[in-house]
Amino acid sequence: DAKTTQPNSMESNEEEPVHLPCNHSTISGTDYIHWYRQLPSQGPEYVIHGLTSNVNNRMASLAIAEDRKSSTLILHRATLRDAAVYYCIFQTGANNLFFGTGTRLTVIP
Amino acid sequence: KAGVTQTPRYLIKTRGQQVTLSCSPISGHRSVSWYQQTPGQGLQFLFEYFSETQRNKGNFPGRFSGRQFSNSRSEMNVSTLELGDSALYLCASSLEAGSRRNTIYFGEGSWLTVV
Numbered sequence: 370d371a372k373t374t375q376p377n378s379m380e381s382n383e384e385e386p387v388h389l390p391c392n393h394s395t396i397s398g399t400d401y402i403h404w405y406r407q408l409p410s411q412g413p414e415y416v417i418h419g420l421t422s423n424v425n426n427r428m429a430s431l432a433i434a435e436d437r438k439s440s441t442l443i444l445h446r447a448t449l450r451d452a453a454v455y456y457c458i459f460q461t462g463a464n465n466l467f468f469g470t471g472t473r474l475t476v477i478p
Numbered sequence: 479k480a481g482v483t484q485t486p487r488y489l490i491k492t493r494g495q496q497v498t499l500s501c502s503p504i505s506g507h508r509s510v511s512w513y514q515q516t517p518g519q520g521l522q523f524l525f526e527y528f529s530e531t532q533r534n535k536g537n538f539p540g541r542f543s544g545r546q547f548s549n550s551r552s553e554m555n556v557s558t559l560e561l562g563d564s565a566l567y568l569c570a571s572s573l574e575a576g577s578r579r580n581t582i583y584f585g586e587g588s589w590l591t592v593v
Contacts, residue, residue, distance in 0.1 A: 405584075411587075412585050413570075415581050466521075
């Protein structure tokens with residue numbers, strides 16, 4: 370299995386940045402790192418993905434370590450709507466994603 | 479552009495019955511995959527279809543089956559339902575299969591309760 374390791378839970382104050390870490394030591398050189406999040410009672414939502422260099426989009430930034438064995442999802446200003454379970458996954462080319470347990474992010478008003 | 483659409487959203491079935499869930503992928507997407515989500519096991523891959531062919535299959539019994547039609551729409555079927563099949567069933571679609579850059583888009587899911 371294409372396994373990743375994430376902390377079970379994290380907390381952040383509203384309007385502050387959040388750094389969600391992920392370890393993926395078994396990733397191969399061509400696997401992309403994908404992040405999804407799942408809000409209560411909804412399907413997972415795509416957040417961002419990258420291969421080697423750091424990536425930004427309107428939702429978040431993704432910082433990938435030089436050896437690619439870890440990455441960090443950065444939410445620049447957490448809002449209450451960002452409270453969700455965040456999953457770090459690496460895409461091996463088959464669409465059978467292995468989700469793991471993810472990180473439950475709590476945003477404190 | 480419409481997202482992944484799953485029907486029905488909620489259903490209740492009795493043990494021993496069978497159920498069929500439907501999924502319409504995002505327009506233009508040819509790969510459809512299915513996942514089961516339970517509190518105990520989390521999100522688990524069921525199977526993936528591309529061009530009407532099953533490409534990958536997860537570790538589920540043969541009671542779980544699926545198919546894909548020529549318009550990329552997909553159905554999954556669970557026969558002889560057990561209480562443990564109660565779960566959120568998620569359908570996901572992507573443009574193609576076999577690409578590491580593939581972004582996969584999920585539907586809202588179908589909540590199945592087996593009583």
